Amino acid sequence: MLDADVILTNIETLKVLIAKDFTVVSPMLMSDGVYSNFWCGMTENYYYKRTDDYKPILNRKKTGCFDVPMVHSAVLISMRYDVSDKLTYYPSKITNYDGPEDDIIAFALNSKALGEHVIFQCNRYLCSQIKNRSLIKICLSTGIPLYICNEAIYGFVPVPLEDNDPLEKDYEQMLNIKLEAISQGTPLPLNHMLEEYVTHPNKWKFGCDEIYMINLERRQERRFLMELSFKELGMSVQHFSAIDGRNLDMNDLREYSITLMPNYEDPYHKRPMKAGEVGCFLSHYYIWQDIVKNHHRVALLLEDDIHFVPYFRHRFIQLMDEITQSLSALLYIIYNMFYFRYIGRKILLDGEEEYATPHTTRPLYSYWTLGYLISERGAKKLLRADPLSKMLPVDEFLPIMFDQHPK
Known part of the structure; x- marks a missing residue:
């Protein structure tokens, strides 16, 4: 049974789940944030409860x-066991039901009750049939635990x-899912007969003079996935062919x-x-030069x-509006560089970073250059x-330049 907004991208899903032979x-379905299609805990009133088991499974x-x-x-029910005939989503069909009028909660509580009832019957019956191992297996397998599987995406x-x-929020949620699928390397397939009904935003530079994407020529799959994301976001991006270390002679630079x-x-x-x-x-380095040149x-x-x-x-x-307005108000008229925490930054020093605006801090020793904003003034300083003449990794160079390197 699938809700209409579930998107299965793994073509082996049905085959894999059937082979598990669970009732x-x-x-497990992925989403943005910490939402998924399972619970690890339930309150006394039968509503969602966050537990320590949830995130390790989700992640x-x-x-x-x-x-x-x-x-x-997204639920697969095996009809091989008679007990599955008693499963229901209707509270009115459940004896002594004391939960809310909610289909999925009713299903979960009914499954649990059926499981306890069947195991009790089996245990009583097995007292006289304990030597029959096949009966033991049947009885133990006819309880109704609910399983979530996450071995694959x-x-x-x-x-x-x-x-x-x-x-409109539904459109944004769908965009989030499409970007999440792309980042996992499993972009959502679009039937060619439906392409005319799908629109994408006009491309622009998001308030920047230029957006660069660094990509090695031999990594065409990464470029393809990134360009899919740019298309979905309406982002106009200049592709920069990265310098490939494989072509460098480290003994003669x-x-x-x-x-x-x-x-x-x-x-x-x-x-x-x-x-x-x-x-x-x-x-x-060459992109910094291009920023200054242009x-x-x-x-x-x-x-x-x-x-x-x-x-x-x-x-x-x-954030662009905030750093333009707030920093100007604080007399930080010209900024040089911004890391983007939500694109990727690895903080290497413990301690609270000082806030400059409601959503920006002064960075401590940090690694990674996955995504950052830089001004012409900042590029000039780096050059x-x-x-x-004294090269070390760019991850180390940048924190030296904003005076937060521990050495």
Whole structure:
């Protein structure tokens, strides 16, 4: 049984679930945030209760099939066992039902009651038939636990609308699901006969002078997925072909006027700089040069493995307004660079960061360059430091430049 807004992307879903031979089983569906199609806890009044078991299953830190108190939206029921005939979504058909008038709660409570009843009958019957192992197996398998399985990415489901939500919010929820599916490498298929009914927003630069996307030529799949996301978001992006570390001779970098910083060691692995890190730095460096050359007031740099969070368009535009208005009001007339926490930043120093505006902080020692906003002034400062003459990874260079590197 599938709700109309469930989107299964794994073509093996039905085959896999049938093979598990459970009476009731659901494929775990992904969404934005922490919503899914199962519960790990239920209150005394039979409503949703968050437990410590939920997130490890949702985030697939623990994988397998788990006995949970509730599954919904995508449910496979085996008709091989007689007890499945007693399953129902109707509270009126359940003896001594004391729960709310809710179909999925009724189904869950009924399943639990049937399971307890069947196991009791089996235990009493098995007292005289204990030697018959096949009877034991049948009795134990006819209880009705509800299983959620997450060994694979099976599909997606949007967060349900509230009663007073406008239909426009449903479109945004659907966009969130499409972007989540793309980030998982499983973009939602669109039947060619329906393409004429699907529209995409006009492309623009989201208030930036330029948006760059860094991508290695040999990673065409990443570029394809990123371009799908840009199409869904209406984002006009310039593709930048990254410098491939495989093509660099680490023993002779004079062609690029590079001198590696003497005695540099990676803080985690205690190794020298790798060719891929050199290529990554050069890619960012050449974009900084392009920003200065073209006098871009502000530019957004994106690497090709970012994950666009729910409501990215709205959050980005609101943040652009905030940093323009609030920072000007605080006399920080010109900013140099902004990391985007919700695109990707790894904070390496513990401690509270000082807030500059309601949604921006002054960063402490941070890694990753998945997505950041940079002004022409900021790009000039980075280039003036002459980083090619004492190169180290760009993750380390940036916190040195905003004076938060521990060394």
